[in-house]
Amino acid sequence: MDIIVAKDLRKSYKDGEAETVALDGVSFTVRKGEFMAIMGPSGSGKSTLLHVLGLLDEPTSGHYGFNGKDTSEYSRDELADLRNREVGFVFQAFNLLPRTSVLENVKLPLYYSGIDESEWENLAKKAVEDVGLGQRMYHEQAELSGGEKQRVAIARALVTDPEVIFADEPTGNLDSKSGKNVMSIIQHLNEEHGKTIVLITHETSTAEHSERIIRLLDGKIESDEKVAKRLTADDEFVK
Amino acid sequence: MTYKHIFNTAIRGLSTNRSRSFLTIFGIVIGITAIMLVVSLGAGAQDLILGQVQGLGTNTIAVIPGREPTGPSDVTALYSDSLKDKDITALTNKGNVPYLKSIMPVVFGAGASSYGSNTYQVTIFGGTDLVAEVFDLHPSEGQFFDASDVPSRSNVAVIGSDVVDHLFDGQDPVGQNIKVKSRNLRVVGVLPKSGGGTLFNFDSMVIMPYTTAQDYILGQKYFSRIIIQTETDAEVAVTAEDIKLTLRDSHGITDPTKDDFTVQTQQDLANRLGTITSALTWFLVAVASIALFVGGVGIMNIMLVAVTERTREIGLRKALGATDRDILSQFLLEAVLLTAIGGAIGIFLGTVLAFVISVGLSKGLGVNWQYVFPWGGALLGFGVSALVGLVFGGYPASQASKKSPIEALRYE
Numbered sequence: 001m002d003i004i005v006a007k008d009l010r011k012s013y014k015d016g017e018a019e020t021v022a023l024d025g026v027s028f029t030v031r032k033g034e035f036m037a038i039m040g041p042s043g044s045g046k047s048t049l050l051h052v053l054g055l056l057d058e059p060t061s062g063h064y065g066f067n068g069k070d071t072s073e074y075s076r077d078e079l080a081d082l083r084n085r086e087v088g089f090v091f092q093a094f095n096l097l098p099r100t101s102v103l104e105n106v107k108l109p110l111y112y113s114g115i116d117e118s119e120w121e122n123l124a125k126k127a128v129e130d131v132g133l134g135q136r137m138y139h140e141q142a143e144l145s146g147g148e149k150q151r152v153a154i155a156r157a158l159v160t161d162p163e164v165i166f167a168d169e170p171t172g173n174l175d176s177k178s179g180k181n182v183m184s185i186i187q188h189l190n191e192e193h194g195k196t197i198v199l200i201t202h203e204t205s206t207a208e209h210s211e212r213i214i215r216l217l218d219g220k221i222e223s224d225e226k227v228a229k230r231l232t233a234d235d236e237f238v239k
Numbered sequence: 240m241t242y243k244h245i246f247n248t249a250i251r252g253l254s255t256n257r258s259r260s261f262l263t264i265f266g267i268v269i270g271i272t273a274i275m276l277v278v279s280l281g282a283g284a285q286d287l288i289l290g291q292v293q294g295l296g297t298n299t300i301a302v303i304p305g306r307e308p309t310g311p312s313d314v315t316a317l318y319s320d321s322l323k324d325k326d327i328t329a330l331t332n333k334g335n336v337p338y339l340k341s342i343m344p345v346v347f348g349a350g351a352s353s354y355g356s357n358t359y360q361v362t363i364f365g366g367t368d369l370v371a372e373v374f375d376l377h378p379s380e381g382q383f384f385d386a387s388d389v390p391s392r393s394n395v396a397v398i399g400s401d402v403v404d405h406l407f408d409g410q411d412p413v414g415q416n417i418k419v420k421s422r423n424l425r426v427v428g429v430l431p432k433s434g435g436g437t438l439f440n441f442d443s444m445v446i447m448p449y450t451t452a453q454d455y456i457l458g459q460k461y462f463s464r465i466i467i468q469t470e471t472d473a474e475v476a477v478t479a480e481d482i483k484l485t486l487r488d489s490h491g492i493t494d495p496t497k498d499d500f501t502v503q504t505q506q507d508l509a510n511r512l513g514t515i516t517s518a519l520t521w522f523l524v525a526v527a528s529i530a531l532f533v534g535g536v537g538i539m540n541i542m543l544v545a546v547t548e549r550t551r552e553i554g555l556r557k558a559l560g561a562t563d564r565d566i567l568s569q570f571l572l573e574a575v576l577l578t579a580i581g582g583a584i585g586i587f588l589g590t591v592l593a594f595v596i597s598v599g600l601s602k603g604l605g606v607n608w609q610y611v612f613p614w615g616g617a618l619l620g621f622g623v624s625a626l627v628g629l630v631f632g633g634y635p636a637s638q639a640s641k642k643s644p645i646e647a648l649r650y651e
Binding site: 056057076081089091095098109 | 241558565
């Protein structure tokens with residue numbers, strides 16, 4: 001089943017008289033459980049595409065079907081609810097709340113969910129343990145390394161058990177060792193938990209953890225190919 | 240999002256910027272403090288004034304010569320000599336005023352008094368033996384003159400404590416003769432010190448039979464007041480009407496707008512003074528409200544800064560599933576919490592200040608000033624400060640809720 005169906009997506013921004021076209025007719029589908037990477041140089045429209053796919057932004061024209069329904073049919077509140085329950089985000093800049101513990105950061109999406117409060121503690125603890133930070137539960141973000149912060153962000157994305165996880169340059173601010181660690185967790189989520197992953201990166205080595213790479217150039221799809229030889233975290237360790 | 244978590248989130252938002260939050264509420268604190276102070280002191284002043292008016296007895300009616308002017312050109316309002324002996328006769332007639340229990344003509348004026356080489360400017364008060372009962376006066380020495388002294392125009396006087404202090408150097412005044420406007424009066428009683436906090440200052444008075452005052456001292460044939468008492472409070476209203484009808488008849492007046500006298504019940508007086516003090520209080524409240532308004536603008540300013548500073552946080556929350564309403568409630572509640580905390584502190588400070596001032600007034604001026612905790616004012620102050628939060632926090636909060644998640648996340 002296709003969880004994401006993009007048909008001729010266009011997105012343009014008006015800045016006074018000038019019109020900037022960020023997406024220029026993008027069509028593709030993503031299967032449930034697929035691990036896909038979107039690559040492209042800066043300005044190619046990959047971030048805009050991720051925002052549209054992640055229900056943070058609306059296309060100027062074209063159709064975007066998410067989970068079997070055209071997104072133009074959802075109200076603002078329903079979109080907020082979908083972002084909460086069906087979508088998880090991992091950002092390049094982590095975006096954790098300052099002066100707030102790991103556990104509280106991970107709980108944040110639960111505040112906006114309909115999930116009963118009595119389950120919050122357990123759900124958040126389990127998500128923190130899933131990313132291997134069980135020992136850091138009550139630390140604040142200032143006490144964490146970059147890699148650990150990104151793992152907290154992944155736990156936060158996981159906590160409502162969403163269908164799809166969108167990752168926007170998740171390794172962009174990390175050293176290579178932490179980056180590999182984060183990628184292995186993301187890969188694990190895909191393989192063991194069956195999460196659909198849509199990942200943006202400009203590094204080929206990161207993209208090759210996925211099954212499929214879409215390359216964007218000037219708002220258009222340049223290529224859409226399967227990854228012949230997938231990298232796994234274990235490969236890295238073997239080397 | 241449940242109310243509990245909106246609340247927790249708002250508290251966390253405020254506590255991350257503690258010193259700024261504290262400074263922001265200052266304007267509200269000052270505004271509410273001022274309002275509480277004014278309302279509390281206003282209520283105290285009102286109680287004091289009404290207490291004195293009612294101290295005269297609510298069954299007391301005063302007839303005053305002249306009527307209240309209907310306008311600046313109404314010069315005929317100022318008859319000062321309209322109340323005469325024949326009015327007393329007419330009013331005393333049971334057929335005219337059936338509920339009249341007692342009646343006392345009063346005359347007053349000012350004059351010099353002397354004893355030996357000491358002189359003192361006094362208020363001359365002429366009445367009957369009823370003065371003691373109507374004004375609740377109890378001589379500390381000697382006694383009041385009695386009913387028989389009135390028709391006989393006896394040269395007797397009861398004097399206030401200031402008069403004693405100024406005329407007598409430590410001697411016992413009772414039995415001595417003092418001169419008032421060159422007439423010799425024998426002191427029969429001395430009043431204790433009243434403190435000057437009352438409506439009439441008896442301390443500087445020389446009280447004598449009104450006949451004596453009229454004929455020998457002031458040389459007037461009319462009365463300054465006629466005081467009438469009924470048996471019960473319930474009879475006051477009908478008696479006031481009876482008095483008007485009787486006096487119109489006695490003065491040959493057919494048009495009530497041309498009355499040359501005014502009938503005033505203690506309730507009228509209390510109502511009028513109450514209206515004046517509450518008008519004054521509300522005027523001061525309005526002035527104090529300006530401080531509250533300025534405080535509200537301060538809240539709005541700081542909330543707008545907070546919304547801009549936390550654009551990223553807003554974007555993140557929206558990306559994680561917060562609805563517009565969740566964001567709106569969060570920032571609105573932060574503003575309301577700020578102003579409500581400011582309001583609570585203001586109520587506390589205003590109460591303490593009002594209490595200190597009350598104690599100071601009653602000790603310093605020797606008046607019977609009661610501290611009043613204005614429950615209405617406190618409730619109003621708290622409500623108004625929360626409302627200020629809603630009004631002045633509304634705009635920043637709606638700005639926050641309208642932010643698009645990507646714009647917000649992109650913000651550096």
